[in-house]
Amino acid sequence: MVDLDFRIDDVKVEKYSAAPLLLFALHVVNKTPDLPVLNVMLNCQIRIEPVRRRYDGDEHDRLSDLFGHPSRWGETMRSFLWTHASVSVPAVNAERMIDLPAPCSYDFNIAATKYFHGLEQGDVPLHFLFSGSIFYRDSEGRLQIEQVAWSKECAYRLPLSVWRAMMEHYYPQSMWLCLHRDAFDDLDRYRRRQGLPTFERALRALLEANAAEAT
Structure with missing residues (x-):
C-alpha cells in the first residue's frame, strides 16, 4: 500500500x-x-x-x-x-x-x-x-x-x-463589486442622466449627495 x-x-x-x-x-x-x-x-x-x-x-x-x-x-x-x-x-x-x-x-x-x-x-x-x-x-x-x-x-x-x-x-487600484441587475440598471440610468463618464463617478456623486443631506 x-x-x-x-x-x-x-x-x-x-x-x-x-x-x-x-x-x-x-x-x-x-x-x-x-x-x-x-x-x-x-x-x-x-x-x-x-x-x-x-x-x-x-x-x-x-x-x-x-x-x-x-x-x-x-x-x-x-x-x-x-x-x-x-x-x-x-x-x-x-x-x-x-x-x-x-x-x-x-x-x-x-x-x-x-x-x-x-x-x-x-x-x-x-x-x-x-x-x-x-x-x-x-x-x-x-x-x-x-x-x-x-x-x-x-x-x-x-x-x-x-x-x-x-x-x-x-486588479491594480481596483475593487470588484457585484450588483443585482435592477440596481445596476438604476445606477446606469442615473449615470447617463447626470452625464457622468464612469460608474465610479456616479457612486461618488450619490455618496456626496447623501453626505450633504445628512449635514
Whole structure:
C-alpha cells in the first residue's frame, strides 16, 4: 500500500494567468519508495481556519459582516471553504516538488474575499485536505490504482501580503463589486442622466449627495 505525505513549503503569485492564481509549493514524500508511483491525480480542498489567529484594531469591525459581534465569535467563527485545487503529480520515487495552483476570486459576495479584505496584517491560517488517485506498480510490476487516504492533510499560514500582491497585480487600484441587475440598471440610468463618464463617478456623486443631506 502506497503511503504519501504532503506539505506546503511556500507560495507565490502566478503573474501570467487569465484570472488570479496562487501557486503553492507542494512537497510530496513517498514513504513507501519500494512502490514506484507513476502518477497522482491529486485534488485538494483548501479551508480557512479563522480561529487560529488573533484579531486587532479595525479587524473586529470589518469582520463583523462574517462573524457578527466579537462577543459571539466563540460561537460563530468556524472553518470555512476557500477554494478547490487539483494537479497531476508526475512520478514520485522518494519525493517530488510541484506547484499546486489555487484559483482565487475577488467577488465580495464570497466569504473568503470578505475575510481577506477584513484583515489588516499578518497571515491567514489554511488547512489543506487531500484526496485523489495514485497510480503505481506493485512488487511484481503490475499497475495498481489506490486512493489517497482521507487522513492526508496539512496546515500552512498564507502571508496576507501575498494575497494583496496578487490582487494588486490582476486588479491594480481596483475593487470588484457585484450588483443585482435592477440596481445596476438604476445606477446606469442615473449615470447617463447626470452625464457622468464612469460608474465610479456616479457612486461618488450619490455618496456626496447623501453626505450633504445628512449635514
